[in-house]
Amino acid sequence: MEHLRNSPDYHRRLLTEWQKLQRGEKVDSRIVREPIYSSWMRSRGWGVDPEQENVHSIPQEELELLLEEESQLLNITSPVMMPLVDILGKTGNSLVLANAQGIVLKVFSTDERARPHSVKPGDYKREDFLGTAGLSTCLQIRESVEVVAEEHYRRMWHNHTCVAAPVFNSRGEMLGAISVTSNREAFHHHTVPFIHMTAKHISEQFRLHELLAEQNALIEMMDDGIIMLDGNGIITTINSKAFSVLGMDLALAGKSIHSLFAPFLQLKWVEQGQAFYNEEVTIQMPEHASCVCILSFIPKDVDGGGGVLILRDISRMREYASRVSGSKASFTFRNIIGQSSVMQNAVSQARRIARHDMGVLILGESGTGKELFAQAIHNASLRREQPFVIVNCGALPRDLVQSELFGYTEGAFTGASKGGRIGKFELADKGTIFLDEIGEMPMDAQINLLRLIQNQEVMRIGDKVARPVNVRIIAATNRDLQEAVRQKQFREDLLYRLNGFTLRVPPLRERLEDIEELINFFLSRISSRSPEFRSRVFSGSAVEAMKRRTWPGNVRELENAVERAVYMSTGRIIQEEDLGEVFIPQPAPDPEAVRQHSAGAEKSLLEDLMMRYRGNVREAARELGCSKSSLYTKMNRHHIRARDFRILSVPPPAGKKRLSDLSPTQIEKLFKLLGDEDGE
Numbered sequence: 001m002e003h004l005r006n007s008p009d010y011h012r013r014l015l016t017e018w019q020k021l022q023r024g025e026k027v028d029s030r031i032v033r034e035p036i037y038s039s040w041m042r043s044r045g046w047g048v049d050p051e052q053e054n055v056h057s058i059p060q061e062e063l064e065l066l067l068e069e070e071s072q073l074l075n076i077t078s079p080v081m082m083p084l085v086d087i088l089g090k091t092g093n094s095l096v097l098a099n100a101q102g103i104v105l106k107v108f109s110t111d112e113r114a115r116p117h118s119v120k121p122g123d124y125k126r127e128d129f130l131g132t133a134g135l136s137t138c139l140q141i142r143e144s145v146e147v148v149a150e151e152h153y154r155r156m157w158h159n160h161t162c163v164a165a166p167v168f169n170s171r172g173e174m175l176g177a178i179s180v181t182s183n184r185e186a187f188h189h190h191t192v193p194f195i196h197m198t199a200k201h202i203s204e205q206f207r208l209h210e211l212l213a214e215q216n217a218l219i220e221m222m223d224d225g226i227i228m229l230d231g232n233g234i235i236t237t238i239n240s241k242a243f244s245v246l247g248m249d250l251a252l253a254g255k256s257i258h259s260l261f262a263p264f265l266q267l268k269w270v271e272q273g274q275a276f277y278n279e280e281v282t283i284q285m286p287e288h289a290s291c292v293c294i295l296s297f298i299p300k301d302v303d304g305g306g307g308v309l310i311l312r313d314i315s316r317m318r319e320y321a322s323r324v325s326g327s328k329a330s331f332t333f334r335n336i337i338g339q340s341s342v343m344q345n346a347v348s349q350a351r352r353i354a355r356h357d358m359g360v361l362i363l364g365e366s367g368t369g370k371e372l373f374a375q376a377i378h379n380a381s382l383r384r385e386q387p388f389v390i391v392n393c394g395a396l397p398r399d400l401v402q403s404e405l406f407g408y409t410e411g412a413f414t415g416a417s418k419g420g421r422i423g424k425f426e427l428a429d430k431g432t433i434f435l436d437e438i439g440e441m442p443m444d445a446q447i448n449l450l451r452l453i454q455n456q457e458v459m460r461i462g463d464k465v466a467r468p469v470n471v472r473i474i475a476a477t478n479r480d481l482q483e484a485v486r487q488k489q490f491r492e493d494l495l496y497r498l499n500g501f502t503l504r505v506p507p508l509r510e511r512l513e514d515i516e517e518l519i520n521f522f523l524s525r526i527s528s529r530s531p532e533f534r535s536r537v538f539s540g541s542a543v544e545a546m547k548r549r550t551w552p553g554n555v556r557e558l559e560n561a562v563e564r565a566v567y568m569s570t571g572r573i574i575q576e577e578d579l580g581e582v583f584i585p586q587p588a589p590d591p592e593a594v595r596q597h598s599a600g601a602e603k604s605l606l607e608d609l610m611m612r613y614r615g616n617v618r619e620a621a622r623e624l625g626c627s628k629s630s631l632y633t634k635m636n637r638h639h640i641r642a643r644d645f646r647i648l649s650v651p652p653p654a655g656k657k658r659l660s661d662l663s664p665t666q667i668e669k670l671f672k673l674l675g676d677e678d679g680e
Contacts, residue, residue, distance in 0.1 A: 011149060011150055013031050014031065014032065014149070014150040014151065015150045015158075017031050017032050018150050021040055021044065022050055027040065032151070035137065035141055035143070035145060036132060036137075036147065036151045038141075038535050038537075039127065039131070039132040039137045039140070039141075039153070040131075040132055040153060041537060041573075042127060042128075042140070042537055043127065043131035043132050043153040045537055045538070045539070045540060046127070046128040046131075046516070048128070048129070048130065048131035048153055048154075050131065050153055050154050050155055051154075051155060052154070053154075053156060055123055055124075056123070056124040056129050057120075057122045057123050057124065058103060058122050058124075059122075060122070062122075062348070062351070063103075063121060063122040065333075065351055065380070066099075066103060066105075066122075066333075066334070067105065067121070069332055069333065069334060069379075069380065070099050070105055070176075070334075072209075073097075073099065073105065073167075073175055073176055074097070074105055074106060076202060076205050076206060076209060077097055077106075077167070077176075077178070077202050078106070080198060080201050080202045080205060081095065081097070081108055081178065081198065081202075083198075084108075084180075084194055084195070084198050085108045087194065088180055088182075088191060088194065093180050093181065093182040093186075093191070094107070094119065094180070094181045094182070095107070095108035095178070095179070095180050096108070096119060096125070096135060096178065096179050096181070097176060097177075097178050098125050098135055098139065098176050098177055098178075098179075099175070099176040099334060100139065100173075100174050100175055100176050100334065101126070101334050102124055102125045102126035102127075102129075102135070102136060102139050103122065103123070103124060103125070104119060104120065104121050104122060104123045104124075104125055105121055105176070106121060107119055107120060107121065125139070126139065126140075127139070127140040128516070128517065128520060130153070130154065131152070131153025131154055132147060132151060132152055132153035133147055133152055133153070133154070133157060133162060134146065134147045134162025134163055134164040134179045134181065135162065135164045135177055135179040137164070138164035138165065138166055138177045138179065139164075139166070139174070139176075139177050140520075140524070141534070142166055142174050142524070142527075142528060143166065144163075144164065144165040144166065144195075144196055144199070145163075145164055146161070146162070146163045146192060147161070147162045147163075148161050148184065149161060149184045159183060159184055160181055160182065160183060160184055161181070161182060161183075161184040161187040162179055162180070162181040163179065163180050163191055163192050163195045164177050164178065164179035164180075164195070165177060165178060165179075165195050165196050165198070165199035165200075166199065167199055167202045167203050167206070168203045168206075169203070169206045169207065169210060170206065170207040170210050170211070172528075175206065177199070178195065178198060178199055178202070179195070180194075180195050219237060219239050220239050220240060220241075222239065222241065223241065224241060224310045224311060224312050225238075225239065225241040225242030225243075225244070225245040225246070225293075225309075225310065225311030225312070225313075226238065226239045226241070226242055226308060226309070226310060226311075227242050227257070227308070227309040227311070228306075228307075228308050228309075229257060229270070229306045229307055229308070229309065230306040231300075231306045232256070232306075233256050233257045233258055233270070233271065233306075234254065234255070234256055234257075235252050235253055235254065235255055235256075235257060235260075236253065236306075237253065238252050238253060241311075242309075242311055244313070245291060245293050245311045245312070245313045246283070246285065246291055246311070247291055248285070257270070257309075260285060261283055261284065261285060262283075262284035262285070264281060264282070264283065264284070265281075266279050266281055266295060266297070269297065270297050270307070270309070273299040273307065274297075274299070275297055275298055275299055275307075276295075276296060276297050277296045278294050278295075278296055279294070279295050279296070281293065281294075281295045283295075293311045293312055293313060294311070294312040295309065295310070295311055295312075296309070296310040296312075297309055297310070298310070328388060329374075329375035329378045329379050329384075329388035329432070330375065331372050331375040331376055331379070332375075332376050332379045332380065333347055333350070333351060333376045333380060335372065335376065336369070336372060336373070336376060337514065337517055337518055337521050338511055338514040338517065338518070339513070339514065339517060340506075340511035340513045340514045342506040342510050342511050343506060343511050343514060346373070346503065346504065346505055346506060349503060350373055350376060350377055350503055351380060353377055353501045353503060354376070354377045354378075354380035354381045355380075355381070356501075357381070357382070357383075357472055358472075358500030358501055359453070359472065359473045359474070359475070359497065359498050359499070359500040359501070360374075360377060360472075360473075360474045360475070360499075360500065360501045360502075360503060361438075361475050361476070361477075361481075361495075361498045361499035361500075361501070361502050361503070362374060362474065362475070362476040362477075362503045362504075362505060363476075363477065363478075363502065363503070363504045363505070364476070364478060364504060364505030364506070364507070365478050365507045365554055366478050366553070366554065366556070367508075367553045367554035367555055367556030367557060368505040368506070368507055368508070368554045368555060369505055369554075369555055370436070370476040370478075370505055371390070371434065371436060371476070373503060373505055374432075374434045374436075374474045374476060375388065375434075377432075377474060378431075378432040378434075378472075378474070381432070381472070383430065383431050383432055383472060386428075386430045386431030386432070387427060387428050387429070387430070387431035387432070388428070388431055388432050388433075388434065389424050389427050389428040389431065389432070389433045389434070390433075390434045390436065391404070391405065391424050391433065391434065391435050391436065392436045392437055393435055393436065393437045393438055393439075393440045393441045394436070394437035394440035394627050395437075397618070398442055398628070401441065401442055401445045402444070402445050402448060402461060403421070403423070403461055404423065404424060405423050405424050405425060405445065405448075405449070406423040406425060406448060406452070406458050406459065406460055406461060407421055407422045407423030407425075407426060407458070407460040407461070408421055408423075408460050408461035408462050408463075409460050409461065409462040409463045412460070412461045412462025412463075413461065413462070423458060423460065425452060425458045425469050425471055426458060426467060426469060428469075428471045429469045429470060429471060430470050430471075431471065431472070432471070432472045432473075432474060433471050433472070433473055433474070434474045434475075434476070435473060435474070435475040435476070436475075436476050437476070437477060437478075437627075438475040438476065438477050438481075438498065439477040439478075439479035439481055439484055439489075439490060440479075440627055440629070443489075443491070446490065446491045446494050447491070449494060450491060450493060450494045450497060452469070453473065453494075453497045453498075454497070456468060456469060456470065457469060473498065475498045481495050482495075507551070507554050508551040508554045508555055508557075508558060509550045509551055512547045515543065515546055515547050515558065516538075516543050516547075518555065518558055518559075518562075519538055519543065519546070519558075519562055522558075522559050522562040522563065523536055523537070523538075523562065523566065526562070526563060526566050533566050533567075535572050536566050536569065536572060536573075536574060537572065537573055537574065538565075538573075538574045539573050539574060539575050539576070541575065541576045542565070542574050542575055542576045542578065542579060545576045545579060546558070546561065546579070561579065561580070564580060565578045565579050565580070568580065602634065602637075602638070603638040603640070606634060606635055606638060606640055607640060607645075609623065609624065610635075610640065610642060610644075610645040611645055613645075614645055614646055615642040615643060615644070615645035615646035616642075617631055617632065617642050
């Protein structure tokens with residue numbers, strides 16, 4: 001690149017190509033290098049104004065919340081950046097840190113010679129706003145990039161050079177990027193390796209922090225007390241559960257186990273490096289009460305070189321296998337895409353909701369991202385370090401809902417696991433439980449849920465003792481719960497308890513202006529998985545065609561459409577014809593003719609469905625895309641019984657049309673014409 005920066009001829013030719021771009025003429029890709037050429041094409045497709053100087057920023061209130069969310073990125077990046085600031089910050093360079101969404105988090109220098117306008121935290125540095133530039137293009141392509149002078153899409157940056165490099169975590173997720181900008185005459189070629197090494201160092205620091213946090217989290221999250229010993233019997237690590245079992249809260253790290261415990265038989269085995277498991281022992285501690293626990297010891301090696309003591313409180317031993325059934329909230333508000341007013345209003349409302357501890361009822365159609373909002377609310381709340389447990393009420397078998405939610409004791413019913421099982425609410429204690437499809441919960445479970453909310457305690461099935469729980473409930477549904485209350489399918493008092501806050505997630509048809517941003521996000525994700533599709537872009541006509549669609553499946557349907565178009569396209573620019581036949585207007589069928597054949601067709605399809613799944617209603621409902629109760633309604637309409645098919649294992653009779661032979665549109669029209677009572 002050095003010869004390019006110092007070649008007046010190159011800059012003249014580059015300026016000529018830039019001017020051709022602005023006139024809408026074809027650009028010579030032999031002169032304009034990759035990835036600048038691709039970025040120019042994207043910028044023109046997005047309609048970026050090369051003469052515009054407006055700066056897009058987020059409100060100060062949102063910036064303060066964002067800085068809290070991105071505190072780890074700031075805390076790790078800032079000390080690593082300081083040596084680079086000392087080297088470059090005093091020589092006419094501007095150093096900036098932005099997150100993965102292109103929002104500036106910190107400016108490390110304020111030299112006005114380095115940039116045409118003031119850059120401040122909260123500014124957007126995204127390619128669809130700014131066009132080709134170091135930071136914006138780096139975030140778009142997830143790679144280091146150097147943008148020289150006239151390679152910038154905007155004219156006002158033609159006297160500047162920018163180098164940017166992305167920052168990743170251990171899972172390959174892009175966390176943000178750092179950049180250095182300077183006047184092109186003052187730019188030094190050593191800046192490029194400096195910025196690359198710094199970004200790599202920040203990524204390595206993230207991996208180290210994640211490794212240490214994972215190790216400590218694994219030890220801390222265990223339901224057992226853990227005491228790690230070195231070869232001399234000195235305590236190196238002890239978790240909070242061990243303190244709880246021992247009944248003490250003193251600083252024990254660095255102390256000898258011999259000074260902590262009075263001698264007992266198993267202590268000699270520890271000294272000898274001899275493993276033992278599940279020994280009931282009474283531990284006497286000087287100046288402290290004794291404790292009775294189940295003790296195990298796992299040596300590091302056969303020479304007595306330390307090991308791990310495992311302490312279990314007899315009174316609180318559980319079935320440990322059930323502890324892995326929880327979920328982790330991985331999404332935050334920065335993962336929510338959409339600059340439309342309705343989406344930004346929903347995000348702003350959700351941010352305010354997250355600060356408080358009341359229950360939340362999230363309303364929205366299927367595919368709008370209700371779980372995404374639930375996870376973001378949890379991660380922005382004071383419970384962010386506690387469990388986040390997901391329960392899909394519509395997917396649970398009706399007769400197992402209560403045992404899954406509230407747990408059960410040994411022998412509570414036929415088939416109950418030995419030792420019983422902990423329920424989802426106990427797993428979520430001190431954290432958040434997300435009850436998805438709450439409208440599908442059976443009435444008897446609703447009664448127990450109401451009692452749990454009122455008393456803040458859970459009663460396992462078959463138990464006589466209630467256990468206190470401290471859980472925030474976030475519920476979600478795509479049903480009209482007010483109508484369900486009128487139809488006696490949902491308890492009115494439970495509805496009032498759940499909707500302390502009500503959050504509505506808008507459907508995609510109400511925020512069509514977000515479609516282009518969503519398309520670019522899905523393109524970026526596809527290119528990260530499959531680099532051969534990295535240069536794919538949607539033409540303006542293709543984007544407009546997608547904006548004309550109502551998207552009954554919302555964002556989930558849009559994602560599928562984008563992925564299908566990428567894989568089916570033959571060129572780098574995806575055209576309208578690549579979108580598939582679903583976007584081609586079809587002549588409307590004769591409603592009367594369809595209605596005459598629909599009833600018989602539905603019965604035939606349901607029989608085929610039952611035969612292929614041998615009477616398994618849950619699997620059949622999953623393929624049909626409806627709830628079990630809705631499928632039962634359809635079956636009862638035609639006097640079809642699931643048990644009649646549970647002994648069958650033969651393929652459907654010849655001539656029968658399978659459900660899989662029909663398109664989604666045909667299936668949707670078929671059941672709408674039949675009058676689906678429950679709206680599935």
